[in-house]
Amino acid sequence: MEKQIKIESVEVKKEGTNPKTNKNWTLYTVKCSGDSEMTDFSTFDFKYKDSVGQTMKSNFEYNDKFRNWNEISGAKAEENSKHDELLNALRQLYDKVDEVGKKIDALGVPRTLKQGELEEPIREEPIN
Numbered sequence: 001m002e003k004q005i006k007i008e009s010v011e012v013k014k015e016g017t018n019p020k021t022n023k024n025w026t027l028y029t030v031k032c033s034g035d036s037e038m039t040d041f042s043t044f045d046f047k048y049k050d051s052v053g054q055t056m057k058s059n060f061e062y063n064d065k066f067r068n069w070n071e072i073s074g075a076k077a078e079e080n081s082k083h084d085e086l087l088n089a090l091r092q093l094y095d096k097v098d099e100v101g102k103k104i105d106a107l108g109v110p111r112t113l114k115q116g117e118l119e120e121p122i123r124e125e126p127i128n
Contacts, residue, residue, distance in 0.1 A: 002059050002077065005032040007051045013042065037062075041069035 008031040015026045030048045031040045034055070041060055048056075059077035060069050072080075 001061070001080075002057060003035050003038060004055060004057045005034045005038070006055045007031075007048055007053065008033055009052060010048045038069045041071060043071040045071060 010031075011029050013027045013029045015024070017024050025044060026046065028043050028046070028048055029040055030043060032038065038060060059072050059074055061072050061076075061080060062068075063070050
């Protein structure tokens, strides 16, 4: 999700070298204000080093595994948005199916099939 934050401080969290590419990397912890959910986040983007005191907009997501916020690309934020939209649509669909099932039960219509059962067994026909 997009957030507007003020950069309070930036610290190096970890540094290393990618063994496959031999390129150096630095992971930063950025302390920020201006958002009630997020007080700090992790990023590999060096632009925050020179941005202390500035207000910026960027996309972030919460990582449940590491219990922290991470900066993400615009493309990833859009992908997350579409994912959330699809999940909400599925939830609405399941709610409608439940409503229909409750109405059928209220009418007293017997359900002859159990979930996963077929009305008639599948029979293999001989191939000529």
